[in-house]
Amino acid sequence: MAMHPDRRKWAIALTVIIPTFIEVMDTSVVNVSLPHIQGSLNAGLDEVTWVLTSYLVSNAIIIPITGWLASLFGRRNYLLFSIVVFTLSSVLCGAAPSLEVLVVARVLQGLGGGGLQPLSQAILLETFPVREHGVAMAVFGMGVVFAPILGPVLGGFITDNWSWRWVFYINVPMGFLAVFMAGLFVHDPPYIRTRTVRIDHWGLALLTVGLGCLQVVLDKGEREDWFASHFIVTLSVIAVVALAAFIVVELRVPHPVVNLRVFRDPTFAAGNITMFTGYFCLFGSIVLLPLYLQNLMGYTALWAGLVLGPGGLASLMIMPVAGMIMKRGVPPNRLLAVGLTLAAVALGLMSRLNLQADFFSAAWPRIVQALGMGLFFVPLSAATYVNIPREHMGNATGIFNLLRNLGGSFGVAFSTTVLSQRSQWHQNTLVDRLTPYDLPFRQAMDKMLALMGGDWSSFYDRKLALAGIYRETLRQATMMAFNDTFWLFTWFTAALIPLTLVMRGPQKPTTVVMEP
Template sequence: MAPSDVNKWLITASVMIPTLIEILDTSVANVSLTHIQGSLSAGQEEVTWVLTSYLVANAVVIPMSGWLARLFGRKRYLIFSLILFTISSLLCGTATSLAELIFFRVVQGVGGGGLQPMSQAILMETFPPEERGVAMSIFGIGVVVGPILGPLLGGYLTDHYSWRWIFYINLPIGILAILMIISFVFDPPYQQRWVKGMKVDYLGLTLLAVGLGCLQIVLDKGQMEDWFSSNYIIGLSVVAGVCLVTLVFWELRQEHPILDLRIFKDRSFATGNVVMFLGFFAFFGSIVLLPLYLQTLMGYTAFLAGVVLGPGGMLTLAVLPIAGKLTQRLDARYLLGFGLLANAYSVFYMSGFNLNIDLATAVTGRLIQGIGMPFFFVTIAYVTMAYVPNPHMNNASAIFNLLRNLGGSFGVAFVTTMLARRAQFHQSRLVEHLSQYDPSVQMWLTELKRSLAHQIGSVGDQTQRALSVIYLQLQKQATAMAFNDVFHLQMIIFLGLVGILWIMRKPPIGKSPSPGGH
């Protein structure tokens, strides 16, 4: 079959299957950690490296993927990545110790790192410029829905079979994806290729790997280590900062860099990456916060928390193609503005939650977000990449996906840290106004003592037990107020992004000629 004869929807299916399983694997193991810990006799802190090792390897490989595609050829690199990802998934499932599992997760992360950016680049090149919004709506199915479905799928497989099946399930899907890519995906004639005699940028490669690896560990482990009170985190932060700053200056001076940063001269691409980073910073933070709020404060089970998230995910799936089609009729910057405002309103709505909300109220917050997120993701990818020439699409996609993933990692680290800090703040403020000599507190204490005596059947003094109940309630209220604060901060981020949209150039609409060139 000639490359020009391949139907674009076959190409789309070929690259979306590996994208979806790779994104699922970033979160599918989250709910299985306790089972893995018991099965492999691991400590609580040690077992979290099952997640961290994959994320670190992924973060290092993503920005290299454009260079690796030039070096080996994109199709060969995709096939090699899939083979490595599939075999390592099988080995993860057969691991007999934690050390083995972590090692195979690193290999799996190396294999999976190139799948997202290469798939996005192929989709952007396969569809004509005026249909790239449709292409990004399809890509968004994996990127937006994957992190939501991952924990649900992981929980189901772990509960009904074994934690090993969260890795085994990749085997048939990976084989199918490899066969489809061999059959339907081809390297375009304009793709930049590695010419014999070109020097390998070994220093850039080292700076990139060490800098991003250290940064990802800091983001993943920082809150657990209490951030900069830990010499371990301080050391990694210094190494990451020095390496990444040096990398920028070094790469700008190289003729054949690992990561071509000159593409940031395009103002639409530069601004779009800022909006993407901060947008996913706020979005992933809220994805973490809502189920945490429901399970820790409202007493929801994991299943009920999934019920709250599910309708929003389904609505996102329904709206994604609508957002993609609208980019063919309207200026995508207006659609992006709507997406940001809808996301801002969703987290503003959640910032008004209290400990008495019902299920419908919780679901409504996610439904609003389910409408806004497709308009944000589809249009930001479309506007950002609108004026990137096709020969540079691999490099641009690698940078775009790197910053999207880093935005999510920074967002999760930020919300978990702010949640702990604001809960401490509110607790200290509430304690200031809580005195046994306050008449309302005395009435509450008396009522609690009477209730406890009735439940326990004891005639002794119940003061200490009653005070403990009051203190627990105070902690719960302080934590709820902290959640409200963090939701409010996310709203401010989304609103702030609306103001910088107009720096980006107007993208093509309808049947405009290609701005990127072939």
């Protein structure tokens, strides 16, 4: 007996969300396990970070060509293949006897998992009718947004109570369930079954080299002191040349591996710019806030997690609400403008944090930001594809998800770099005033000596007092650097609000030309 259409669409939604959730979670679940992996496999710090980098590189390469691969092999076959490769490589990761085997297994895991996000999004957009795209993207967004929040918590718990190897083994039962459900519920639309595909060798090669080098630069740049490193400079040049050549090739060949002509649609172009910059600010700030709490405020990892936790719950609560509001006819760009405004306000609040901030003062901006991002992801995902024909949906979702991931990577690299540079600048500025001729400095010395029970006549007492003042100076300089970085993210987010005016809804079909 045939399944009712409403039940079928929700069965398909559950089918594609399960593998997507575990794939996204794997981008962050391993982070807290790195020290244990390092000790277990006798690896150095720089060596063990390739466990993260290898996954991100292979993931980034696959995401934009997902639509092409689905056309080549069939969407259902490629989905099943991706889940199987991801699951089996997870077993290999858990059983890895050496770091070299683990890195190779992570590359395979990234290659298998890279297509799951764009495939899931494309399948959901085709399964749900247009008026329910907001609901579909709310379901997708709950998995994509909550997974990286849950990842470090789950990874820490498993590593502490069992072993780091179980961080990978937990993917296996969910992978088998996903394979069973995908085989049962997912089927190819007619246009994918009948379409012929030619291989764009040059485009594929240039994309692989360009994105691979770019992801390594973003992941390793801060650790290698950016362009002071010959390694980073070399990879940066290769990435720029390869990606520039890739764009030229893709706009000229008749059957590109990534169809960049979708950017002729202004709504799609504006949506991708907004997604890249939005995740640039989101991931940059998510990295900064725990550092602020633990390094400056003395929070433990648990308490820092408790500050971030309510934000994750707020996003989970607001996303279904956003989907239902859009289903009632509210234009997505209006919700998007509200979401961006809330996110900008939240970042502005973070830029005003000081060393006397209490728990609520730190948690409240994160809650506001999470509400804003819930009203950001759902309407943006629904509005971006409104003029994209179904036969190009896989290509479009691949580009969209690539820019989302790259936005996060750029945001993390930007935030850590600006934080470091502004800390040095503020430190130099404050230290210039630490002289005996400066009245506030003498008053601070008097207070420190009084607290210590010392006096000016003792060289040892003055040295201890000066050390205490210098430590506080470093804290103040770092605090102001955090404030500066949050303030930059505030303006980057606010600058996106005018773009919502471009995303006004469906245009005439003739306005979007996909083929040369």
